[in-house]
Amino acid sequence: xxxxxxxxxxxxxxxxxxxxxxxxxxxxxxxxxxxxxxxxxxxxxxxxxxxxxxxxxxxxxxxxxxxxxxxxxxxxxxxxxxxxxxxxxxxxxxxxxxxxxxxxxxxxxxxxxxxxxxxxxxxxxxxxxxxxxxxxxxxxxxxxxxxxxxxxxxxxxxxxxxxxxxxxxxxxxxxxxxxxxxxxxx
Numbered sequence: 036x037x038x039x040x041x042x043x044x045x046x047x048x049x050x051x052x053x054x055x056x057x058x059x060x061x062x063x064x065x066x067x068x069x070x071x072x073x074x075x076x077x078x079x080x081x082x083x084x085x086x087x088x089x090x091x092x093x094x095x096x097x098x099x100x101x102x103x104x105x106x107x108x109x110x111x112x113x114x115x116x117x118x119x120x121x122x123x124x125x126x127x128x129x130x131x132x133x134x135x136x137x138x139x140x141x142x143x144x145x146x147x148x149x150x151x152x153x154x155x156x157x158x159x160x161x162x163x164x165x166x167x168x169x170x171x172x173x174x175x176x177x178x179x180x181x182x183x184x185x186x187x188x189x190x191x192x193x194x195x196x197x198x199x200x201x202x203x204x205x206x207x208x209x210x211x212x213x214x215x216x217x218x219x220x221x
Contacts (some may be wrong), residue, residue: 040088053096056187060093060133066123076122083115086147086164089131102186107173113142114207117164127151129161137196138180142167144200167204 054060064085072078094100094110103109123129129151136144149162170178210216 039085040091053098054093056097056099057135057190058097060089060096062089062092062131062133064088064129064131066125066127066129068125070123071125074122076124079117079119082117082119082149082162082164086115086117086131086133086166087112089133089147090145090166093133093135099187103170106178106186108170108178109173110143110168110170112166112168114167114204115164116203116207117162119162121151121159121161123149123151123161130158135190136165136200137190138184139196139201139204140180141177142169142180142204143183144168144196144204165200165203 066077070077070081070085090110091100094103129149132148132150134146136146138144145166145168147164147166148160150158151161153159170183172178
């Protein structure tokens with residue numbers, strides 16, 4: 036995955052048209068032999084790794100990557116979930132559609148879809164993931180959401196964060212890093 040990410044960030048992303056911060060980014064991939072599991076379809080863990088590559092493509096093309104580097108920020112995933120509909124097989128071409136959905140008081144939310152064109156030529160969703168992420172400072176600490184909005188711009192009003200995704204972000208959150216988090220099974 037490291038080399039796939041470098042390939043996109045250093046070369047492929049820079050050859051594509053620039054994007055608005057809140058525009059849908061489309062990143063093309065092909066299922067490689069190293070992506071497969073014992074059932075000969077893409078391993079469920081690989082989906083998350085490829086989503087990382089597609090998010091970096093989106094960040095580069097939207098100019099966010101440049102802002103991050105200038106401010107010494109970097110993104111980290113706080114929560115993620117994925118739902119599978121159809122399997123991706125060896126050598127199948129697919130596109131990941133990535134879009135920033137918006138912010139809550141602590142994090143940024145992103146939706147990503149694995150899409151293939153069907154026999155009728157229409158795009159079809161094979162899997163869909165949601166990511167909750169924060170931006171951290173290299174010198175330490177979290178970048179507050181108002182500072183992110185100032186740097187990246189306000190999302191369009193039509194992109195208000197759905198209530199269910201804010202609830203999901205809260206419901207799956209673990210305690211803060213300095214708080215206790217004992218592993219106790221009930």
